[in-house]
Amino acid sequence: MKNQFLLPAKFRLIGWVTFLLSFALGILTESYGYDIPGFQIYYPKEGSFAGYNLTNELAFLGTIVGLLMISFARHINEDELISKIRLESWKWAVLINYAILLILNFTSYGLGFVFIVTYNVLTLLLVYIIRFYYSLYLLNKNLKNSED
Amino acid sequence: MKNSIRVQRAIKNITQAELAELVNVSRQTINTMESGKYIPSTVLALKIAAIFGVSVEAVFELEEGD
Numbered sequence: 185m186k187n188q189f190l191l192p193a194k195f196r197l198i199g200w201v202t203f204l205l206s207f208a209l210g211i212l213t214e215s216y217g218y219d220i221p222g223f224q225i226y227y228p229k230e231g232s233f234a235g236y237n238l239t240n241e242l243a244f245l246g247t248i249v250g251l252l253m254i255s256f257a258r259h260i261n262e263d264e265l266i267s268k269i270r271l272e273s274w275k276w277a278v279l280i281n282y283a284i285l286l287i288l289n290f291t292s293y294g295l296g297f298v299f300i301v302t303y304n305v306l307t308l309l310l311v312y313i314i315r316f317y318y319s320l321y322l323l324n325k326n327l328k329n330s331e332d
Numbered sequence: 333m334k335n336s337i338r339v340q341r342a343i344k345n346i347t348q349a350e351l352a353e354l355v356n357v358s359r360q361t362i363n364t365m366e367s368g369k370y371i372p373s374t375v376l377a378l379k380i381a382a383i384f385g386v387s388v389e390a391v392f393e394l395e396e397g398d
Contacts, residue, residue: 261358264373323360330363 190258199253206246213239251309269319277312340384355379
């Protein structure tokens, strides 16, 4: 089982920390208008300079990278069964992701649609992670139930 | 596909965990194979047969519908 395009197992923990911190930052900046002081880019505008704060970009980046790290971290017992579960979980995630998108297509419109689709970007990874770890949980439960 | 891993293990007197370690997979994989819920790859099937010292056909066989 070589060449599986996976990260070392420790990235699972790093991913969770990155995801939770960035998600918290995202809620802070979107709901409470928090901006990291000085985290700005400046660009020339009408003879002077205008600033733009990058806090929400950082939060979005961290959330996605964190979820990607959790998704692609090698399992401690990575083998062909785990690979199969990974593939099945990706299939589920893609189907559910597009099902949600199509439901949104008919139930929301305009800016509301764009706003929700921003979050739809995360559902692919979230559904994958939930399905993958739920399958592993069932696997371990079956193992405990069956005698050796 | 049917398999006789459980029987072969009993003959060799090794546990699921020991077999798992010998063929470099998790115990869950051996357990799921024994219960018929997982069809192993050709490489894994060959490895398991080699551990038991028999041919692949002695451990794994096709069943109706395969």
